[in-house]
Amino acid sequence: MFSKNSGHYDLVERSKMNTLEEALRLIRTSLNSPQMDVEGAHYDQNITHLIVVMGASGDLAKKKIYPTLWMLFRDKLIPDKTFIYGYSRSKLTMEQLISNVSPYLKCNENEKERLAEFWSYNFYIAGSYDSSADYRSLNVKLSKHEIAGISNRLFYLAIPPSLFEVTTTHIHETCMDHKGWTRVIIEKPFGRDAASSLELSDHLAKLFSEDQVYRIDHYLGKEMVQNLMTLRFGNRILNTGWNRDNIAQVQITFKEPFGTEGRGGYFDSFGIIRDVMQNHLLQILSLVAMEKPATIHPDDVRNEKVKVLKCIPKVEMSDVVLGQYVGNTEATEEHKKFGYSDDKTVPSGSKTATFASAVLKINNERWDGVPFILKCGKGMCLSNLFYKCHFLFYFVLNVS
Numbered sequence: 001m002f003s004k005n006s007g008h009y010d011l012v013e014r015s016k017m018n019t020l021e022e023a024l025r026l027i028r029t030s031l032n033s034p035q036m037d038v039e040g041a042h043y044d045q046n047i048t049h050l051i052v053v054m055g056a057s058g059d060l061a062k063k064k065i066y067p068t069l070w071m072l073f074r075d076k077l078i079p080d081k082t083f084i085y086g087y088s089r090s091k092l093t094m095e096q097l098i099s100n101v102s103p104y105l106k107c108n109e110n111e112k113e114r115l116a117e118f119w120s121y122n123f124y125i126a127g128s129y130d131s132s133a134d135y136r137s138l139n140v141k142l143s144k145h146e147i148a149g150i151s152n153r154l155f156y157l158a159i160p161p162s163l164f165e166v167t168t169t170h171i172h173e174t175c176m177d178h179k180g181w182t183r184v185i186i187e188k189p190f191g192r193d194a195a196s197s198l199e200l201s202d203h204l205a206k207l208f209s210e211d212q213v214y215r216i217d218h219y220l221g222k223e224m225v226q227n228l229m230t231l232r233f234g235n236r237i238l239n240t241g242w243n244r245d246n247i248a249q250v251q252i253t254f255k256e257p258f259g260t261e262g263r264g265g266y267f268d269s270f271g272i273i274r275d276v277m278q279n280h281l282l283q284i285l286s287l288v289a290m291e292k293p294a295t296i297h298p299d300d301v302r303n304e305k306v307k308v309l310k311c312i313p314k315v316e317m318s319d320v321v322l323g324q325y326v327g328n329t330e331a332t333e334e335h336k337k338f339g340y341s342d343d344k345t346v347p348s349g350s351k352t353a354t355f356a357s358a359v360l361k362i363n364n365e366r367w368d369g370v371p372f373i374l375k376c377g378k379g380m381c382l383s384n385l386f387y388k389c390h391f392l393f394y395f396v397l398n399v400s
């Protein structure tokens with residue numbers, strides 16, 4: 001998650017992280033540092049913190065959010081009095097939620113007790129995204145954890161983007177009468193196109209201040225992506241040759257060996273370009289191609305990314321290949337036998353692309369004439385995200 005205040009430990013500090021313990025120590029210190037001492041960023045042990053996972057029955061919740069919350073809890077990186085509420089329409093019991101999430105939780109034998117403790121801070125409520133009454137019930141439950149009506153509340157929108165507006169409207173109307181801060185985490189894609197993205201931003205701006213809204217791209221949290229700036233700007237050999245004179249082409253590739261697996265409700269109306277290429281792959285492209293930012297403050301990094309993105313001309317259809325995965329009847333693994341259209345959550349006859357490849361150009365002095373080839377696909381044979389530069393020598397960095 002990136003806010004204005006998150007550039008607090010610099011590249012030198014990060015390079016000292018030899019052990020996990022050392023890394024955790026630095027994170028704990030930074031959470032209590034004076035730079036974090038602004039509303040909402042401070043790690044306050046005395047206040048009740050309430051995290052609401054909207055879309056708790058879904059793929060993102062089970063694969064990423066609950067496993068991350070567990071690790072934060074395990075490593076004591078969230079305040080002690082933090083309660084987590086899952087919210088979605090499915091009528092799940094806590095046992096069912098735990099069983100959905102468990103395959104994705106990493107837990108050693110000696111952490112079992114701590115895991116049971118983690119679950120004791122978790123609750124689940126079934127409710128609609130558009131029912132005031134359901135949000136009122138949620139608010140009543142949340143309020144019960146507060147002392148003197150004080151809590152900090154974080155709403156994580158792990159739901160299809162088509163529900164962002166209705167959900168935030170209800171959160172704003174019903175769940176913000178407490179004392180303490182409220183934050184909303186919004187997942188990509190932020191709209192379907194420039195117009196709907198602007199509409200969403202305008203909608204959010206009417207309900208929340210910019211400091212309350214966190215737009216997330218989880219690829220920015222991947223270690224190899226985080227290390228890209230150090231790799232480029234801290235390495236004189238790479239840094240001096242990182243340009244059109246030495247690099248023939250750049251490939252950024254995302255391949256997933258599995259398909260949508262019940263996520264058609266979200267995926268089918270967005271497709272692979274909006275799901276992965278427009279956000280994750282473009283973020284990587286910007287980090288690979290941007291000029292060195294003045295500092296590592298998020299605003300400076302963002303400004304450099306924007307500059308490079310502005311140099312990319314409109315992509316022509318003749319530079320794009322689209323496809324949809326089909327089942328392999330001869331596959332030995334059961335899930336590989338099914339194509340995209342066999343997923344019951346996918347509308348029949350769907351033409352949504354699950355594979356896309358596009359060639360982008362960057363019209364600036366550094367990259368003029370170097371093709372940036374972005375490829376992404378679900379239901380592919382290999383699982384990997386990597387970027388390759390055809391350099392003086394050939395090199396591939398694996399991001400996943």
Ligand SMILES: NC(=O)C1=CN([C@@H]2O[C@H](COP(=O)(O)OP(=O)(O)OC[C@H]3O[C@@H](n4cnc5c(N)ncnc54)[C@H](OP(=O)(O)O)[C@@H]3O)[C@@H](O)[C@H]2O)C=CC1
Pocket residue numbers: 055056057058059060061063064088089090157158159160161163187188189218262263264265266267275
């Ligand atoms: N899956 C992932 O790995 C990642 C996903 N994301 C983002 O997270 C968001 C959610 O993705 P993901 O969890 O994969 O999606 P899912 O398809 O799993 O949807 C999440 C939940 O939303 C509800 N839902 C789904 N479709 C509809 C619908 N048409 N109308 C109303 N409710 C619906 C369902 O819950 P219920 O029916 O119980 O209410 C579902 O469990 C997206 O914006 C995606 O871009 C971001 C990074 C990674």
Ligand SMILES: O=C1O[C@H](COP(=O)(O)O)[C@@H](O)[C@H](O)[C@H]1O
Pocket residue numbers: 256275276385400
């Ligand atoms: O944002 C998304 O990312 C996941 C892949 O994430 P990873 O960290 O497991 O590589 C992808 O499956 C999903 O479709 C997309 O919404």
